[in-house]
Amino acid sequence: MRDLTFSDVERLEAAEIDVPFEMDEDAFRAFYDRTARPLWSYLSRMTCDPHLADDLLQESFYRFLRTRGQWESESHRRAYLFRIATNLVLDGRRRARRGLIVPLPDSDQNAIPAAGGDLAEASVRRTDLRRAMDRLRPRERALLWLAYAQGHAHTEIADTLGVKTGSVKLLLFRARRKLAGMLRAVPAPTDGGLS
Amino acid sequence: MKAIDCCREEDVLDALTSGRWPDRADEELRAHVAACAICTDVVAVASAVLEVRDDEPTDMRIPSSAVMWWRAQMRARQEAAREAARPINVAQIVALVAVAAITVAALVVLSPWFGGLLGGWISSVRAAASSDMAAIKAPSALLVGGWMLPALMIGVWLVLAPVAIYFAVADD
Numbered sequence: 001m002r003d004l005t006f007s008d009v010e011r012l013e014a015a016e017i018d019v020p021f022e023m024d025e026d027a028f029r030a031f032y033d034r035t036a037r038p039l040w041s042y043l044s045r046m047t048c049d050p051h052l053a054d055d056l057l058q059e060s061f062y063r064f065l066r067t068r069g070q071w072e073s074e075s076h077r078r079a080y081l082f083r084i085a086t087n088l089v090l091d092g093r094r095r096a097r098r099g100l101i102v103p104l105p106d107s108d109q110n111a112i113p114a115a116g117g118d119l120a121e122a123s124v125r126r127t128d129l130r131r132a133m134d135r136l137r138p139r140e141r142a143l144l145w146l147a148y149a150q151g152h153a154h155t156e157i158a159d160t161l162g163v164k165t166g167s168v169k170l171l172l173f174r175a176r177r178k179l180a181g182m183l184r185a186v187p188a189p190t191d192g193g194l195s
Numbered sequence: 196m197k198a199i200d201c202c203r204e205e206d207v208l209d210a211l212t213s214g215r216w217p218d219r220a221d222e223e224l225r226a227h228v229a230a231c232a233i234c235t236d237v238v239a240v241a242s243a244v245l246e247v248r249d250d251e252p253t254d255m256r257i258p259s260s261a262v263m264w265w266r267a268q269m270r271a272r273q274e275a276a277r278e279a280a281r282p283i284n285v286a287q288i289v290a291l292v293a294v295a296a297i298t299v300a301a302l303v304v305l306s307p308w309f310g311g312l313l314g315g316w317i318s319s320v321r322a323a324a325s326s327d328m329a330a331i332k333a334p335s336a337l338l339v340g341g342w343m344l345p346a347l348m349i350g351v352w353l354v355l356a357p358v359a360i361y362f363a364v365a366d367d
Binding site for chain 1: 199200208212233235236237239240241243244245246247248250251256257258260261263264266267270271
């Protein structure tokens, strides 16, 4: 969303323009509080760019608010929001491929430079993990993130990614096997792995 | 046929997300994971994904729900204002074109000098055109010297005026 100037805000607040959102403020704020954090994480991983994730988060919620839809359940509503976000990411990638957008480099703000001992080792390991994930195709990354980071059910993942529920299991298996192969090159964690 | 899932996946994921893996997980589950290629991959991938997720500094970046709601309201109002202004803009353009057309028509009828100027310009265009343009020459002569141009302008105005009024008063 573009920044508003002070005069814009005064003019718009004074204007008697009906803004028909399907959702009222309380319902939206409760839904936002439940979903904003996981959605931002998802967008950040999908785009590999936290700044772009900020913008897409706002755009996703805005488009969600403008939608006039009936949702069967909370998970269906959440899947719809994630689907909007997924489409925005994929559209952005298509535009970037056509040269309309120059993607920002991954700022990797979480990397801890020149720390000593375990901290530096953990930081290097997380960077390796991110790089491995970033080498996956967007849909593979989305599948793994939704399944394991967000704990979404297969039906919800299918709704989000626009695939058949029956296909999710196979797609997830392939993506998992691919990432597992990449991770074998990454040093094992000291306290979270198989050993 | 090669298996693509394992019935113990949920147990493995539950142990991972609850922090019981690997030290506080059941011995039997650990033995299963050691023997099952699918669950081995689930542990490797899910623990990596969870590690990356838990490392994201989201709290610093995400605006509050109140701010998000306010921004959405402002943006929706902006868009509604823009939508409301669009027919007025169209009507203004149409009106401007109509006024310009009527002005030219009036000048042609009332000012011999302007009529001559316009006639000279059309003559030069005709001179440049090839001989098979004869069909165009006759109407252009009528336009300069006769009643055709004012009548045409009035006709255009009669068509455009209702359109302009429609855009000005129609609901969005």
